[in-house]
Amino acid sequence: xxxxxxxxxxxxxxxxxxxxxxxxxxxxxxxxxxxxxxxxxxxxxxxxxxxxxxxxxxxxxxxxxxxxxxxxxxxxxxxxxxxxxxxxxxxxxxxxxxxxxxxxxxxxxxxxxxxxxxxxxxxxxxxxxxxxxxxxxxxxxxxxxxxxxxxxxxxxxxxxxxxxxxxxxxxxxxxxxxxxxxxxxxxxxxxxxxxxxxxxxxxxxxxxxxxxxxxxxxxxxxxxxxxxxxxxxxxxxxxxxxxxxxxxxxxxxxxxxxxxxxxxxxxxxxxxxxxxxxxxxxxxxxxxxxxxxxxxxxxxxxxxxxxxxxxxxxxxxxxxxxxxxxxxxxxxxxxxxxxxxxxxxxxxxxxxxxxxxxxxxxxxxxxxxxxxxxxxxxxxxxxxxxxxxxxxxxxxxxxxxxxxxxxxxxxxxxxxxxxxxxxxxxxxxxxxxxxxxxxxxxxxxxxxxxxxxxxxxxxxxxxxxxx
Numbered sequence: 448x449x450x451x452x453x454x455x456x457x458x459x460x461x462x463x464x465x466x467x468x469x470x471x472x473x474x475x476x477x478x479x480x481x482x483x484x485x486x487x488x489x490x491x492x493x494x495x496x497x498x499x500x501x502x503x504x505x506x507x508x509x510x511x512x513x514x515x516x517x518x519x520x521x522x523x524x525x526x527x528x529x530x531x532x533x534x535x536x537x538x539x540x541x542x543x544x545x546x547x548x549x550x551x552x553x554x555x556x557x558x559x560x561x562x563x564x565x566x567x568x569x570x571x572x573x574x575x576x577x578x579x580x581x582x583x584x585x586x587x588x589x590x591x592x593x594x595x596x597x598x599x600x601x602x603x604x605x606x607x608x609x610x611x612x613x614x615x616x617x618x619x620x621x622x623x624x625x626x627x628x629x630x631x632x633x634x635x636x637x638x639x640x641x642x643x644x645x646x647x648x649x650x651x652x653x654x655x656x657x658x659x660x661x662x663x664x665x666x667x668x669x670x671x672x673x674x675x676x677x678x679x680x681x682x683x684x685x686x687x688x689x690x691x692x693x694x695x696x697x698x699x700x701x702x703x704x705x706x707x708x709x710x711x712x713x714x715x716x717x718x719x720x721x722x723x724x725x726x727x728x729x730x731x732x733x734x735x736x737x738x739x740x741x742x743x744x745x746x747x748x749x750x751x752x753x754x755x756x757x758x759x760x761x762x763x764x765x766x767x768x769x770x771x772x773x774x775x776x777x778x779x780x781x782x783x784x785x786x787x788x789x790x791x792x793x794x795x796x797x798x799x800x801x802x803x804x805x806x807x808x809x810x811x812x813x814x815x816x817x818x819x820x821x822x823x824x825x826x827x828x829x830x831x832x833x834x835x836x837x838x839x840x841x842x843x844x845x846x847x848x849x850x851x852x853x854x855x856x857x858x859x860x861x862x863x864x865x866x867x868x869x870x871x872x873x874x875x876x877x878x879x880x881x882x883x884x885x886x887x888x889x890x891x892x893x894x895x896x897x898x899x900x901x902x903x904x905x906x907x908x909x910x911x912x913x914x
Contacts, residue, residue: 506618524756603641
């Protein structure tokens with residue numbers, strides 16, 4: 448049996464366990480998500496999560512971008528760094544990376560085989576818990592000096608929450624998984640804030656007041672220093688293009704200019720830092736400032752971080768599927784927006800970079816999402832909506848998406864696959880409109896795979912004719 452077959456067998460084995468991410472309905476509760484079970488499992492493996500420094504990142508949106516920025520900056524600063532994220536775009540191995548390189552298939556196969564006895568001794572263990580444990584173990588084996596761990600769902604009961612980090616980070620909180628995390632921002636913030644540890648600094652992105660108050664309360668209760676982006680750390684966009692954008696970030700203690708709107712740069716030890724990122728959109732400036740603030744905390748805690756490393760790491764960060772421009776003429780863009788707030792931000796980015804240009808929207812979403820809310824934000828900017836679905840078990844029926852689009856006055860028709868949706872969208876554009884693919888990370892991933900395969904194999908592009 449070759450490595451590819453063994454790898455597929457390993458994935459089949461991992462997916463044979465309870466995988467709540469694939470289920471249409473489930474109950475988010477201590478009975479289902481039991482940290483004691485995860486703690487016991489990690490103890491049986493020797494608690495490898497204690498062998499290196501950890502940055503722990505939660506939030507509704509932006510947590511992946513912040514994690515990727517932090518990991519890239521640490522790598523460029525000379526550290527060996529692990530990065531754990533979910534879900535993946537193309538390959539399961541993407542979830543576990545060291546210095547930007549996904550775990551080799553052979554290594555994943557070997558690690559899974561090694562811990563099978565421990566898995567067998569852990570009743571009701573989940574796919575995500577096993578994968579998280581594999582990440583912790585792989586990072587220890589590779590002797591990373593730091594690891595950036597992205598929360599999977601919520602925070603309080605998430606499998607990653609068995610670690611004691613150097614810094615916790617909470618990015619933008621909005622309505623998502625409301626049936627699991629709570630109907631209000633306060634309830635959702637309570638779940639996200641569950642990663643805050645006693646005495647460990649927490650960096651918080653700008654939040655709605657309702658969410659911020661909950662985070663502040665948890666931080667005070669646990670004696671965790673609170674660092675606010677937009678309060679303690681300030682930022683300002685400098686310029687932007689389709690290739691990226693620049694910003695400056697500074698601590699509030701930096702002396703202000705005469706009008707108080709920008710840092711003066713009078714104190715060389717606290718002068719503002721100019722950073723460039725390839726990630727587009729105003730919300731990515733917020734994520735960059737959040738990552739910068741988190742890196743300042745871990746630098747004070749002895750993790751190797753340099754100004755040059757931050758600058759180079761931010762400039763070279765690779766985080767596909769987030770307003771990723773696959774083709775410039777005519778534009779083909781994919782994005783992983785999957786709730787109303789992220790759809791609103793996506794529309795703002797689109798209007799910023801392609802003002803007045805007609806849009807054909809390729810849309811697919813998981814059925815447990817706020818589909819009507821997302822379409823309400825994106826529908827008005829679309830000439831036509833082509834609904835579709837990924838192969839994910841929770842994908843909503845394209846016909847149902849058409850009904851919802853029509854309810855809010857948006858013309859739409861359905862296609863059975865993402866590949867067919869792209870073909871139909873190309874016909875509709877006539878080469879003169881933006882093709883925007885969004886609604887879920889799974890739809891974005893399918894579109895990215897289809898486009899890259901087509902481009903490499905056929906040397907063709909979406910130009911208004913079927914490919």
